[in-house]
Amino acid sequence: MNIDLSYLNINKYRNMYKNLSPSELTEFSIKRGEGFLSNKGALMINTGKYTGRSPKDRFIVNQESIRNKINWGNVNLSIEEDIFNKMYDKILNYISDKDIFVFDGFVGALKKYTLPIRVICERASQALFANQLFRRPTEEDLKCFTPEFNIISVPGFKAKGKEDGLNSDAFILVNFDKKIILIGGTSYSGEIKKSVFSVMNFLLPQKGVMPMHCSANIGQDNKTCLFFGLSGTGKTTLSADGERRLIGDDEHGWSNEGVFNFEGGCYAKTIRLDKEKESQIYNAIKFGTVVENVVADENRVPDYNDGRYTENTRAAYPINYIDNIEESGVGGNPETIIFLTADAFGVMPPISRLSKEAAMYHFMSGYTSKIAGTERGIIEPQATFSSCFGEPFMLMNPAVYAKLLGERIDKYNTQVYLVNTGWLSGGYGNGDRIKLSYTRTMIREALKGKFKDVDFVEHPVFKVMMPTRCPGVPDEILNPRNTWQDKEAYDETARKLAMKFSKNFEKFKDVSEDIAKAGPEV
Incomplete structure (x- = not known):
């Protein structure tokens, strides 16, 4: 499938790698020095300065179409469109001599509310992250794929802070009119995931759907349960229950047709991961999984108890790495x-x-x-x-x-x-x-x-x-x-x-x- 990015004004780049397999993306990541393989074959990467989200660097372009719908304040920061446009031009210039990796996929298991997205990355490891976290397309899907939202992630491009009208060298800029998210200055892959989640949380209520930061599973009686909780409360651990099928571990919508997973993967915290108590997560960390900021020994064995880089160590893997899942990603009304x-x-x-x-x-x-x-x-x-x-x-x-x-x-x-x-x-x-x-x-x-x-x-x-x-x-x-x-x-x-x-x-x-x-x- 040929991909023409001229609609994004992306006309110059060194090479474009489109919708590669996890094996190919892993190989590229190793060759490019983005990470190394653990003893179980997971891709181990270090995100450097930013080991978590940078909330003070996430801005929403203040446009008339959304102005009265956004809950502006210390969480949802406003930015003018001309700043977005200037940063966009700088990014286009930055990638003109860079390789880019493209992932096409979907957010939302229920077709009626699915959002087609295109993720354009500077790094193969982030394209692998997108491939494992979002819902992957079939060959048939790719024949007529048209993205509704585009995410451009360039960790190597640093902003100039106040000089660019921003707060630091990192930035996450969401433009609803242009349907573009710009991410720069940070290698933390969670910014890709959470910026898309934020978009869904804005779009779905206007369609009568409740977006939720929760995990969900379904029992043998086909009854659905939701788990809401902030980081460290056990949301992922408790929803990964061998007696119940996992619908998803983090982001869902609740429509009149039931609950549906936004994603096709899991992004689990791994700090102090216990092989016995959290076996589902532990066993999912293998080839194809992206592991962020976990320390490994000389034999490339991860030490999940070592938080020297951050307490926010993470593993991103496709949901089918979990034994007991609801493959449709959909459950009934809980x-x-x-x-x-x-x-x-x-x-x-x-x-x-x-x-x-x-x-x-x-x-x-x-x-x-x-x-x-x-x-x-x-x-x-x-x-x-x-x-x-x-x-x-x-x-x-x-x-x-x-x-x-x-x-x-x-x-x-x-x-x-x-x-x-x-x-x-x-x-x-x-x-x-x-x-x-x-x-x-x-x-x-x-x-x-x-x-x-x-x-x-x-x-x-x-x-x-x-x-x-x-x-x-x-x-x-x-x-x-x-x-x-x-x-x-x-x-x-x-x-x-x-x-x-x-x-x-x-x-x-x-x-x-x-x-x-x-x-x-x-």
Whole structure:
């Protein structure tokens, strides 16, 4: 298939490599010095200065067509079109003597809502990343492929910061009118994935579809479950369940036809990856997988416990590297939703049931906590809130997404649970983290509907409903206060966290009283 990029004004380049296979892209990556193969054949690369997303460098071109729909602010930064155009011209000049790698594919497993994309990369390793993360086309698809959005990624091109009207040498610029995303100055492949996710999060609500930063799986009874949670809460680990088919691990849409995966792959965190507890992910790291910023020894064996480059080590692999998957990428309307939080303060219940209003409140809050060692400067637990469990990628007002959630809970009688995968008995540094086996047991009981016959009690501060028993889990831990020796210290810590919830929720001005009152008692 011949690809003419003149519609993007890309007319000069050294060589173009179109829709190569993973084997070919891996070979190019090795030859070009972009990485090396691990002992299991995975492509090991180091992304250098940027080992994670650069949120202060992501801009949306301020255009009349979208101006009143974007939730502008510290997350969604605005940029004028002339700055975008100048950077575009500089990139065209930059790639005029470079090899480029092109990947054509799709975002969205449900054909009605599929977005055809074209990713144009300076590096073969990023083209391999795109091939493994997005939905791959068939030979028939490529015969008449027309991209709707184009992503141009040039890690080697550095911006001049303020001189270019930007914040640093890295940039991610989204232009909805031209349907182009420019990425430069950063080798972190997650910028490609998350910029496309952001586009979907803007386009789909206007089609009546709820975009979600969540994982999803489906049981032998063909009932679908969603897992929402920020990084480190166990979203990928808990959704990779040998008893349930994985629909996807990170990004989905919820339409009237059901839930559908945006992607064709997984982008799993690997820091402290445990071969026994997380065997699905561990075994997926093989030839064809792109591994970012993981340290390897002299025998090229990855050391997942070594975070010298970053705690945000990653592996990108196609979803069929997981044993038990839903190949269609589509599931029914979910009967159960799990909100995950890793509460380092040790005060949130291990599992609790939420009303519709409480679900909307906690969805808009998106709470978890950061602990010492995860980011520079953090020496004790910190509460963090990310609206919709994915604020950096949600371009519209959080209330838009929460409204879509509430409508679906009503329509499909979906049950929502808040699950704490964090600490008990005094919190981080004093108590113990909740056992993964207990968390898995509680979630499985919820999915089987076993909590319907269990008594619930309301938490006096957080006002969520706590079960009094769960087979396979000690009764005393179901109410976290029981695990603290100093009950007054528990009460004080719970009140302090409740105040953080309340303070964070003050920014949501146009929320109904029912939703606001469903939050913690201050």
